[in-house]
Amino acid sequence: MDRTKKELCEExxxxxxxxxxxxxxxxxxxxxxxxxTDFKPGEIIFKQGSPTSNAVFLSNxxxxxxxxxxxxxxxxxGIAKPKQLIAGPGTFVDERHHYSVAAxxxxxACFVKMDVLKELMRQNSKFAEGWLQxxxxxxxxxxxxxxxxxxxxxxxxxxxxxxxxxDEVHGxxxxxxxxxxxxxxxxxxxxxxxxxxxxxxFSEDSIIDDKCPNIKIINKEKLIMVSKMG
Amino acid sequence: MDRTKKELCEExxxxxxxxxxxxxxxxxxxxxxxxxTDFKPGEIIFKQGSPTSNAVFLSNxxxxxxxxxxxxxxxxxGIAKPKQLIAGPGTFVDERHHYSVAAxxxxxACFVKMDVLKELMRQNSKFAEGWLQxxxxxxxxxxxxxxxxxxxxxxxxxxxxxxxxxDEVHGxxxxxxxxxxxxxxxxxxxxxxxxxxxxxxFSEDSIIDDKCPNIKIINKEKLIMVSKMG
DNA sequence: ATTCCGTATTGATATATATCAATACGAAAA
DNA sequence: TTTTCGTATTGATATATATCAATACGGAAT
Numbered sequence: 117m118d119r120t121k122k123e124l125c126e127e128x129x130x131x132x133x134x135x136x137x138x139x140x141x142x143x144x145x146x147x148x149x150x151x152x153t154d155f156k157p158g159e160i161i162f163k164q165g166s167p168t169s170n171a172v173f174l175s176n177x178x179x180x181x182x183x184x185x186x187x188x189x190x191x192x193x194g195i196a197k198p199k200q201l202i203a204g205p206g207t208f209v210d211e212r213h214h215y216s217v218a219a220x221x222x223x224x225a226c227f228v229k230m231d232v233l234k235e236l237m238r239q240n241s242k243f244a245e246g247w248l249q250x251x252x253x254x255x256x257x258x259x260x261x262x263x264x265x266x267x268x269x270x271x272x273x274x275x276x277x278x279x280x281x282x283d284e285v286h287g288x289x290x291x292x293x294x295x296x297x298x299x300x301x302x303x304x305x306x307x308x309x310x311x312x313x314x315x316x317x318f319s320e321d322s323i324i325d326d327k328c329p330n331i332k333i334i335n336k337e338k339l340i341m342v343s344k345m346g
Numbered sequence: 347m348d349r350t351k352k353e354l355c356e357e358x359x360x361x362x363x364x365x366x367x368x369x370x371x372x373x374x375x376x377x378x379x380x381x382x383t384d385f386k387p388g389e390i391i392f393k394q395g396s397p398t399s400n401a402v403f404l405s406n407x408x409x410x411x412x413x414x415x416x417x418x419x420x421x422x423x424g425i426a427k428p429k430q431l432i433a434g435p436g437t438f439v440d441e442r443h444h445y446s447v448a449a450x451x452x453x454x455a456c457f458v459k460m461d462v463l464k465e466l467m468r469q470n471s472k473f474a475e476g477w478l479q480x481x482x483x484x485x486x487x488x489x490x491x492x493x494x495x496x497x498x499x500x501x502x503x504x505x506x507x508x509x510x511x512x513d514e515v516h517g518x519x520x521x522x523x524x525x526x527x528x529x530x531x532x533x534x535x536x537x538x539x540x541x542x543x544x545x546x547x548f549s550e551d552s553i554i555d556d557k558c559p560n561i562k563i564i565n566k567e568k569l570i571m572v573s574k575m576g
Numbered sequence: 577a578t579t580c581c582g583t584a585t586t587g588a589t590a591t592a593t594a595t596c597a598a599t600a601c602g603a604a605a606a
Numbered sequence: 607t608t609t610t611c612g613t614a615t616t617g618a619t620a621t622a623t624a625t626c627a628a629t630a631c632g633g634a635a636t
Contacts, residue, residue: 183489185497186575205489208475208482214489237475244474245438245467248481252438255485259413259435259444262492266535267415269592297614305496307594312615328602345416499622527584537624542585558632578636585630592623600615606608 131173131199134246142236142243150228155179155219161202164216170227171203177223178285178294182302183215192303193258195220195285201250203230220294265305268345274314275343277304278324282333289333361403361429364476372466372473380458385409385449391432394446400457401433407453408515408524412532413445422533423488425450425515431480433460450524495535498575504544505573507534508554512563519563 135143152175155161161172164184175198182192193215196202206212207230237244264276277300282289293300297308297315304311318324323339325332333339365373382405385391391402394414405428412422423445426432436442437460467474494506507530512519523530527538527545534541548554553569555562563569 183493185493187497189497191493191496205482205485208479209486214486234475237478238471241468241471241474244471244478245464248467248474248478249438251478251481251485252435255435255481255488256439256444258485258488258492262488262495263413263415263421265492265496266421267417267419308613309595309615310593316615538583539585539625540623546585580635581633583631583633586628588625588627590623590625593621595618595620597618598616601613603610603612605610 132201134243134250137242137246138236138240142240145232146228149232150226152224152226155223155225157219157221159219161217161219161225162213164213166213168203168207168211168213169230171201171230171233173201173226174198175224175226177219177221179217179219179223180299181215181217190302192299197285270306270310271314272343272345273304274311275339278333279339279343289336291331292329293331362431364473364480367472367476368466368470372470375462376458379462380456382454382456385453385455387449387451389449391447391449391455392443394443396443398433398437398441398443399460401431401460401463403431403456404428405454405456407449407451409447409449409453411445411447420532422529427515500536500540501544502573502575503534504541505569508563509569509573519566521561522559523561
């Protein structure tokens with residue numbers, strides 16, 4: 117992590133959808149109160165338990181969002197990409213992060229003072245509503261993930277995870293797997309060995325093509341079928 | 347359900363904490379746009395998939411909030427009490443309920459037009475912020491429940507559920523169990539038979555005293571211990 | 577009081593899944 | 607090139623938990 121690099125990053129101004137609800141003047145304030153930092157793979161962007169003093173936007177790269185639970189076990193919540201606000205639900209509750217975020221690839225991140233965003237939220241009701249929408253959408257996502265973890269079996273959950281990676285993260289059925297088997301397990305709620313075995317089954321059934329760091333979904337229909345209660 | 351009973355219900359004006367952020371005038375608007383309905387145990391207050399046209403506040407009684415998942419299985423999210431806003435995360439996303447709510451006891455509920463609340467949210471930034479806090483707090487709760495379902499074993503989850511019922515729902519270690527074993531299972535993520543067996547163990551270990559509809563937590567320390575990774 | 581029906585309880589069994597242990601592989605370092 | 611080390615893979619086994627089946631219980635209806 118290189119905190120010396122502190123500069124304006126014009127290129128990520130309008131990344132978060134909700135920033136479009138700000139006026140020129142308000143956006144200016146945001147620009148004056150942000151700074152950029154770079155991270156290498158594996159480096160922690162912020163840590164569970166630390167104060168939510170800044171909101172984070174990735175301008176480049178991907179990061180994993182995860183909770184450090186009991187017994188040193190981790191639960192991965194999802195993968196953060198550019199255009200998203202990363203600021204946990206603790207922001208409006210206890211001003212503490214309730215999960216950690218770590219870079220998966222090279223990452224450029226913009227930090228924006230949370231006080232500034234909160235103040236803008238109070239001034240601009242469109243912005244407030246957008247933020248409500250953002251939080252709601254994420255809560256809903258967590259909800260459904262919770263449901264599938266509770267009710268689906270491993271095959272279904274792993275299929276779901278692959279679909280998530282293809283559709284939501286990479287936007288393609290042919291992508292480079294940036295997660296280790298361990299991490300895939302943390303994301304789909306199973307042991308790494310189970311990930312390996314099921315991935316192998318999917319390969320044998322010609323549902324996916326798993327060439328080391330590259331994953332290609334061959335039979336999406338079947339994968340979707342498995343994900344719905346496989 | 348008796349929809350003919352439509353009257354102002356003065357007694358529940360200030361129940362939801364966030365309503366305190368409204369002015370007299372704004373509160374007046376809320377009062378003009380609400381109506382009261384009564385429900386009997388088992389009756390559905392609103393159903394998953396239906397439009398979020400109204401926010402609901404209970405002025406009396408308790409209700410279960412649950413998701414109807416795959417394969418007719420249910421997942422109970424929690425128990426709603428008076429003083430709380432019941433309006434799922436769909437409100438700001440797709441204007442659909444993502445869970446159902448059904449009365450567990452006799453219930454009196456106030457329905458308030460969602461459009462009215464949303465408009466007030468746009469006018470009054472304190473109210474908007476309060477709503478953000480409310481949603482965040484709930485999201486955080488879901489988060490931790492998710493974590494414990496993923497990482498704890500049955501004993502820990504059931505202990506946690508009992509603590510939830512005592513502390514959050516009834517405010518006493520001595521309460522009447524309003525949930526069936528089936529429902530207890532839906533709330534703690536296990537089969538009803540498992541609930542029965544573990545409850546019996548807790549009784550044998552003198553952690554609880556289970557006299558049919560009444561539950562008394564005798565050894566809270568031990569129950570807490572079990573809940574933390576039992 | 578007797579019947580009836582849903583829920584609770586109990587025991588036996590099946591199944592999903594984690595854990596443990598051993599080995600293989602592949603990239604970085606020497 | 608060889609060594610080293612973390613990750614991946616595979617197989618064997620243990621364990622948690624669900625499911626199935628039978629019975630018991632308690633309140634509502636007759």
